[in-house]
Amino acid sequence: MLQVKNLTKIYDGGFKALDNISFEVPKGQFLAVIGLSGSGKSTLLRCINRLIDPTAGEIFWDGDNVTAATPEELRRIRRKIGMVFQHFNLVHRSKVLTNVLAGRLGYVNPAWSLINRFPKEDTEKALKQLERVGIADKAYHRADELSGGQQQRVGIARALMQDPNMILADEPVASLDPVLAHSIMKHLEEINKNDGVTVLCSLHFLDLVHKYADRVVALNQGKIVFEGLPNEIDDQKFKDIYGRDAERVG
Amino acid sequence: MKDNKKSSLLRSLSIGLAVLAVFVIYAYGFEVTKVNLEELRSEQRQTSLVRVTRALSQPDFFEYEQESQIVNAMVYVTCPADGSIPQVETPETTEPYITVSPVCAKAGEIVIVEGYNFAPNAKGPVRFVPGSDPTNLVELGNDVGQTNAEGYFKVEVKLPNRPSDEAQFIRATIRKNVGAPKFTQTAKDTWNKIIETVFLALLATTLGTILAIPLSFMAARNLMKPVRSPLASISLSTLGWPLGFAMGVYLVKWVSNFATPYTTNIVINLLSVVLIPIILSYVVRWALPQDNLSSTTLQVRLIRLAVLLIGVLIGFFGLYQLSGLIMNLGSGMAKTLGSLAFLGRFFIQLGDILKVSIPVIAALAAGGVLSNLLGKIGQRASEKLNISTVRILNLVSAALAGAVIFGLLGWLVEWLYQLGRPELTFWTPVIVGAVAGLLLALFTKPKDTLPIGLVIYTITRTILNTLRSVEALVMAIVFVIAVGIGPFAGVMALGLHTIVSLAKLYSEQVESIMAGPLEAITATGANRLQTIIYAVVPQIIPPYISYTMYRWDINVRMSTIIGFVGGGGIGFLLQQNINLLNYRAASAQMIAIAVVVSLMDYLSSVMREKVV
Known part of the structure; x- marks a missing residue:
């Protein structure tokens, strides 16, 4: 279970990205985080694995206090939390297989990984994950030779290599076309349903939220303005989340 | 409207001022850099410039073997007072010869020198030889004869101011190229x-x-920028560098004393160069398992550390043997390879470089490892221990680290300037460093992290820029x-x-x-x-x-x-x-x-x- 308690993040310039946020995510849930650009979705997801250090508040994951973890403990927490990014964040000049294997870096012996040596099981596992997301034939291509949708699958395979029990997906489909968006979301859904992995996914389109999410948290200017089931978002709630002038598109 | 006019007036005024300023700046620049075209136009400069340019346009790459044909002909500077013009016969011969006409003239007058039967298309100096000795090496003038296809040339020679009653000579030295061009x-x-x-x-x-x-x-x-560490970790890892340096140098000295007697024996060289990597690969595989997941007990870790240390010592022994092997091979090659002996000498140098760099590698590696280890211990300590213990640890370690850093700096000053006053170059910096460390420890909260990354960044940048x-x-x-x-x-x-x-x-x-x-x-x-x-x-x-x-x-x-x-x-x-x-x-x-x-x-x- 993920518990976020009174989380606040104030950036160096004084901008308050998150304002006293608290919520809980039970194990195995698919939680969608929605809100306008700049409402704090990315900051929230990055605070959970402390890519961004929160200013105040606490986060507990499976009983571990993430916010108080020492660097060594943090690495152990991070390696069980996969992350998928809007811009895929692959290393372009490396092979797809190397990109996927990078998901094991928290597990393998650092000395060996520095000279690019991974245990045989890990390499087999990486090929299996690529097969799972349907691009096994691209394993030895360079990452930047792949299309956007393929790159995001590599991103998912990399997250799967971590044997995660939670995946943080930061607008995973925002730079993909609608067809690809559904195929990527289906992969996340399948991981969520079959492996019981908790998924926190920030999304822009409400139809995706309706289709894939178990529950929704909506942010506006760093505050939670809605928390509940996807079909509870009516026109009034919609205006609360997206502002008075917003119109529904999807 | 009025405002506009005023501002446009102001603007043109400021442009005018700017132009004036630029003018003054360039005028001063000309003055300072001594731009002087007058000098360029002077005849002396012109001639030397021409000479240098011509020389530069004839790079000295190729030369020919040359054969010279040297011929003298008599000439009288000022005709004899009795008015008799000496007769010079024109020889009937196929050998090269020159004629001078007229045979006598006043100093400063021009005589015509013609050459016959010389090598075709060759050239060489045609000069006045003073004195009445035809073998005199002194030649005056700077005329050049250039023969045509028939081996004939004609030059006008201005007679120098060397009047004499006796006959003097004009000498033509026509040089011709022989054979193929060679590199100079x-x-x-x-x-x-x-x-x-x-x-x-x-x-x-x-x-x-x-x-x-x-x-x-x-x-x-x-x-x-993101590199931050608690104070105890920073100070301990600072202490780790010099300690590790000393340890590494000491250990390698010990290994070197042990290994050097064997380096001249090529059999031991070969054996150790082959066997040691095999041993090491087993050691490393056992001591550094690929899977980091299995959490091991402290005891196993310590044993692994000890085995690794022994492995490292064996490794350094192997490096010494390797350098010995390379040098032995090199000296063998240098003796037998003849013109390729430079390959052998290269090997000797390589072996020597390896031998010299082993202590450096060891010192750096030991420094790095020890500093890393102590830093980790410091990190752990400031995470696990309670605040007051951490405070004491911070105070002690920061004071020590400060003392060591400043002490080393003081030693550097002593070495550079040879002051010979230890109370100034040793005790003062040590005390100042310790106090600085103490102050730093007092003014940081015990468990806070400090931006050590930025400090290293700033220092590195400063050194690089300087x-x-x-x-x-x-x-x-x-x-x-x-x-x-x-x-x-x-x-x-x-x-x-x-x-x-x-x-x-x-x-x-x-x-x-x-x-x-x-x-x-x-x-x-x-x-x-x-x-x-x-x-x-x-x-x-x-x-x-x-x-x-x-x-x-x-x-x-x-x-x-x-x-x-x-x-x-x-x-x-x-x-x-x-x-x-x-x-x-x-x-x-x-x-x-x-x-x-x-x-x-x-x-x-x-x-x-x-x-x-």
């Missing part, structure tokens, strides 16, 4: 030196690149004193300058990488070193290669002039020839430089296209 000595010297120049640049670039890469990471803000502003030529002067005149001084100077300038360029590339992959790799739980290897290195390889090529280019150009201050390479030859006014040789060297530099330019652009 200058061409050979130039070739040797240009080879030296290219390799000087190659070595300097290699040395510089290897050392610039780690420095560039330390000078990259985006990598260093050294970069010293020109390679100036560095060469220092190194000429340190290692003697010759190309090695040039390698060191160019190498040092390459390190600092490449580190700066590299670090800017590191700063401009995409942050996304860095974030993604960090999120997988990778440690800092892994993040650098997997997210940073792949992104910076193309610019690194490209900058290295560019630097090699610069180094080739620099190495052509580093000889001016004694740094080896072609510059030495060039400067010598310019000073000796031997412009034809200097021209050969300038052309060689131009060819090599433009060839490098072309080559590096081709390679850059291929690789990047």
Whole structure:
């Protein structure tokens, strides 16, 4: 279970990205985080694995206090939390297989990984994950030779290599076309349903939220303005989340 | 409207003032740089300019064997007083001869000299020989005879002011080329030196690149900014460096004493070079399991550490044997290979370099490992212990670290200036350092982390910028004193300058990488070193290669002039020839430089296209 308690993040310039946020995510849930650009979705997801250090508040994951973890403990927490990014964040000049294997870096012996040596099981596992997301034939291509949708699958395979029990997906489909968006979301859904992995996914389109999410948290200017089931978002709630002038598109 | 007018007036006034200011600035510039066209127009300058330009346009690359045909003919400067004109017969012969007409004339008058039966299309001086001795070596004048296809020439010679009653002579020395053209000595010297120049640049670039890469990471803000550590960890790892250095040097000395007697025996060399890597690979595989998951007990870890340490000692023994093997092979090759003996000498040098660098490697490695270990202990301690214990630990370790740093600085000052006052150069800095450490520990909260990364970044940047502003030529002067005149001084100077300038360029590339992959790799739980290897290195390889090529280019150009201050390479030859006014040789060297530099330019652009 993920518990976020009174989380606040104030950036160096004084901008308050998150304002006293608290919520809980039970194990195995698919939680969608929605809100306008700049409402704090990315900051929230990055605070959970402390890519961004929160200013105040606490986060507990499976009983571990993430916010108080020492660097060594943090690495152990991070390696069980996969992350998928809007811009895929692959290393372009490396092979797809190397990109996927990078998901094991928290597990393998650092000395060996520095000279690019991974245990045989890990390499087999990486090929299996690529097969799972349907691009096994691209394993030895360079990452930047792949299309956007393929790159995001590599991103998912990399997250799967971590044997995660939670995946943080930061607008995973925002730079993909609608067809690809559904195929990527289906992969996340399948991981969520079959492996019981908790998924926190920030999304822009409400139809995706309706289709894939178990529950929704909506942010506006760093505050939670809605928390509940996807079909509870009516026109009034919609205006609360997206502002008075917003119109529904999807 | 009125306002507009006023402002436009003001503007034109300010433009006028600016123009005036520019005028004054340039006028002063002309004054200071002594621009003087009058000098350029003076006849003396013109003639020397013409002479130098002509010499430069005839580079001294080829020469012929030459055969000279020397013929004298009588001439009387001032005709005899009795008015009798001496008769000179025209010989009927196929041998070369010259005629002078008229046979006598006053000083300053012109006589016509004609030559017959000389080698066709050859040339040589036609000069006045003073005195009445036809074998006199002194020749006056600067006329040149050029024969036509029939071996005939005609020159007007102005008689010098050397009146004499006796007959004097006009001498024609017509030289003709024999056989095929040969390279001159200058061409050979130039070739040797240009080879030296290219390799000087190659070595300097290699040395510089290897050392610039780690420095560039330390000078990259985006990598260093997130590095924060608690005070205890920082101070302990600071203490770790000098301790580790000393330990490494001591251990290696011990190994070296043990290993040196065996290095001359080639059988032991071979055996250890073959066996030790096998042993080491087993040791490493056992002590560093690939899977880090299985948490081990402290006991097992300590045993592994001990085994690793023994492995390292064996490894150093092996390195000594390797260097012995290479040197033995090299001396064998140098004796037997004849003209390829330089390969053997190269091996000897390689072995020597390895032998010299083993203690350095050991000291650096031991320093790094110990500093890392102590830093981790400090980190753990400040995480696990309670606040008051951490405070005490901080106070003690920071005071110690401060004392050590300042003590070392004091030792450096003592060594540089030889003050001979230990109370000033030892006790004062130690106390100041300890107090500074104590103050730092007092004013930081015990469990706070300090931005040590930014401190390292700032220090590295400062050193890089300072050294970069010293020109390679100036560095060469220092190194000429340190290692003697010759190309090695040039390698060191160019190498040092390459390190600092490449580190700066590299670090800017590191700063401009995409942050996304860095974030993604960090999120997988990778440690800092892994993040650098997997997210940073792949992104910076193309610019690194490209900058290295560019630097090699610069180094080739620099190495052509580093000889001016004694740094080896072609510059030495060039400067010598310019000073000796031997412009034809200097021209050969300038052309060689131009060819090599433009060839490098072309080559590096081709390679850059291929690789990047």
